[in-house]
Amino acid sequence: MYLTSDNVMAAIAEHLAGRLSIEQLAEWAFDHFYSLEQGEVTVPVGEEQLIREVLDELMFADSDVCSLSAHELQQLMERLAQV
Numbered sequence: 001m002y003l004t005s006d007n008v009m010a011a012i013a014e015h016l017a018g019r020l021s022i023e024q025l026a027e028w029a030f031d032h033f034y035s036l037e038q039g040e041v042t043v044p045v046g047e048e049q050l051i052r053e054v055l056d057e058l059m060f061a062d063s064d065v066c067s068l069s070a071h072e073l074q075q076l077m078e079r080l081a082q083v
Helices: 005-016 022-037 048-058 070-081
Strands: none
Touching (some): 022 048
């Protein structure tokens, strides 16, 4: 499987549009983070560190302690768009 910044931005956009709950987004990020860790997912050269960082933030976004606002999610998308 191949994962790009565009894929991560699309998942965040789905949540912001109300088509994906924060729990579903966190689960998606968790699954992709660990697939990347296991070598089951590849990412474009130069995007891996940022994708890892964003997935790490997203996979805990459904917890009270690490919840992310719509503004914070938008900022993550902006970081991804700069790659």
